[in-house]
Each structure stands twice: as structure tokens, then as C-alpha cells.
Amino acid sequence: MCSNCGARRDWMVICxxxxxxxxxxxxxxxVEPELSRADYEAMIDAGGRDHPSLExxxxxxxxxxALAGTYFTDPRPS
Numbered sequence: 001m002c003s004n005c006g007a008r009r010d011w012m013v014i015c016x017x018x019x020x021x022x023x024x025x026x027x028x029x030x031v032e033p034e035l036s037r038a039d040y041e042a043m044i045d046a047g048g049r050d051h052p053s054l055e056x057x058x059x060x061x062x063x064x065x066a067l068a069g070t071y072f073t074d075p076r077p078s
Contacts, residue, residue: 004028010071012063014054015040023058027065 001008002024012023013035020035051057058064 002026002028003030005068007069007071012058012061013040013043023063024068025063025065025070026068027058027063 002011005024005026005028007024007026010025014021014023014029015037018037020032020037020040021029022032023029049057049060051060055064059066062070
């Protein structure tokens with residue numbers, strides 16, 4: 001749960017070597033000690049885009065605070 005806005009889902013997961021950080025749509029970011037690099041590797045899909053910086057990636061994907069409080073539904077069929 002985001003300690004800044006209370007969001008419980010729809011986060012950006014960031015892997016920096018062996019440290020996993022979570023970033024909320026409100027732009028609050030924290031280290032998540034319960035996730036490992038192996039967990040991260042299991043979550044990601046092949047492909048994606050390269051961005052010049054973490055801040056550029058956050059802005060491009062709506063994790064820079066501009067979409068704070070917004071939740072998106074999962075487009076995959078259940």
C-alpha cells in the first residue's frame with residue numbers, strides 16, 4: 001500500500017541491480033524488501049521500450065504524479 005496516497009495496486013516495479021523499488025502513480029517511491037530480482041524477472045514480459053532515464057520512463061508511463069489516484073483495469077480476459 002502506498003504510504004503517500006493509499007493506493008493498493010497499479011504500480012511501476014523498478015529493478016536496480018538486486019534492489020526492487022515500487023513507484024505509485026502519485027510518484028511516491030519505496031524499496032520493497034519482500035521482492036527479489038527473481039520475482040522481478042518473473043513479472044516482466046519480453047520487449048518493451050528503452051528510456052533515457054527513470055524519470056523519462058515514469059513520465060511516459062504515467063508514474064510522474066500526473067495520474068495520481070487513477071486506476072486502470074486489466075485489459076486481459078479473465
